[in-house]
Amino acid sequence: MRELVVGDKLYNVKQNGFTDFARYSFSEVVALTKTLAILKNGVRLYNRPRISYIMESVGYSVARKKGVHWHLVSLKAIRNAQIENQKIEVYDWFESKKFTLKEKQMIYTQFKKLEEVK
Secondary structure, three states, X not given: XXXXXXXXXXXXXXXXXXXXXXEEEEEEXXXXXXXXXXXXXXXXXXXXXEEOOOOOOEEEEEOOEEEEEEEEOOHHHHHHHXXXXXXXXXXXXXXXXXXXXXXXXXXXXXXXXXXXXX
């Protein structure tokens, strides 16, 4: 567990309830004070690593919001963010798309084919 330095890349995950998608935010440390690390997006973190059971084993608490942690970026976090972003994109597309009867028939046919394969 180490203190943050300028250039460290961090991420945070927010979720509105258990049924919502995980929404990842990424930022970078741009300045340090005696006790804080300031991120590019303006978030101020206490520059003291803490045990965190949220996403990673170590987290850095947001100043004045100790229950919110940012974590050092890892390949696993980047991959999870890509997967979640694709889920959000697919969900949003289906929410905004108005299907014609012909499109619904095509989708139905594809699902029927998948059921036959199983």
